[in-house]
Amino acid sequence: KQEVTQIPAALSVPEGENLVLNCSFTDSAIYNLQWFRQDPGKGLTSLLLIQSSQREQTSGRLNASLDKSSGRSTLYIAASQPGDSATYLCAVNFGNEKLTFGTGTRLTIIP
Amino acid sequence: GAVVSQHPSRVICKSGTSVKIECRSLDFQATTMFWYRQFPKQSLMLMATSNEGSKATYEQGVEKDKFLINHASLTLSTLTVTSAHPEDSSFYICSARPGTGEGSPLHFGNGTRLTVT
Numbered sequence: 604k605q606e607v608t609q610i611p612a613a614l615s616v617p618e619g620e621n622l623v624l625n626c627s628f629t630d631s632a633i634y635n636l637q638w639f640r641q642d643p644g645k646g647l648t649s650l651l652l653i654q655s656s657q658r659e660q661t662s663g664r665l666n667a668s669l670d671k672s673s674g675r676s677t678l679y680i681a682a683s684q685p686g687d688s689a690t691y692l693c694a695v696n697f698g699n700e701k702l703t704f705g706t707g708t709r710l711t712i713i714p
Numbered sequence: 715g716a717v718v719s720q721h722p723s724r725v726i727c728k729s730g731t732s733v734k735i736e737c738r739s740l741d742f743q744a745t746t747m748f749w750y751r752q753f754p755k756q757s758l759m760l761m762a763t764s765n766e767g768s769k770a771t772y773e774q775g776v777e778k779d780k781f782l783i784n785h786a787s788l789t790l791s792t793l794t795v796t797s798a799h800p801e802d803s804s805f806y807i808c809s810a811r812p813g814t815g816e817g818s819p820l821h822f823g824n825g826t827r828l829t830v831t
Contacts, residue, residue, distance in 0.1 A: 637819055646720070646807055646824035647758075654817060692757065694820075701748070702809075702820060704757040 609705035624678040626693030631671045634696040641690045716812040720823030735793045737808030743788035744810035752805040764791040798830045
């Protein structure tokens with residue numbers, strides 16, 4: 604069964620610190636992987652998309668990496684800000700055009 | 715960037731009534747749209763894939779007669795929750811992908827919070 608796991612479920616860090624969010628998946632034969640941000644009661648905002656042939660993608664203070672062989676992806680957030688507080692979701696496309704989501708990491712940046 | 719609009723954002727209905735949720739791709743055409751459901755503190759679960767001009771494809775365990783999907787144009791898909799019950803209360807989110815193929819990112823609407831009383 605193709606599954607996506609995100610640990611920890613919740614994370615609190617002081618403002619200004621760099622942090623890493625983790626995502627693991629059970630099947631290394633993925634098509635791509637996408638990181639999203641979800642604010643409470645809101646929809647999803649796409650942050651980064653990594654194709655299976657790529658090792659990382661960067662956008663501003665965000666950097667996402669992909670290691671298919673180990674079934675892992677990380678989302679690195681530099682110089683965290685209170686506005687970064689949200690739930691971050693990792694979603695994997697296993698090649699069937701559908702996304703399988705992790706349960707998310709609820710991030711709180713402490714001012 | 716690609717925008718997906720979902721309406722309404724919130725709806726409260728009485729048990730036994732039907733509710734229609736609209737999903738529009740505002741600046742691109744989408745032959746395929748996806749409908750997800752999210753229960754409190756849980757992740758998104760795919761309900762069905764909406765295909766323009768043809769029948770939707772439902773995931774295992776999703777009742778197609780209860781969750782009616784219509785994808786009548788390249789920019790609009792609708793989800794109708796028929797004979798709603800309190801257990802249907804959830805957050806429903808649609809998504810679509812601009813461009814062809816699976817290489818482009820999936821964009822999501824802002825979701826619809828359905829509460830059935």
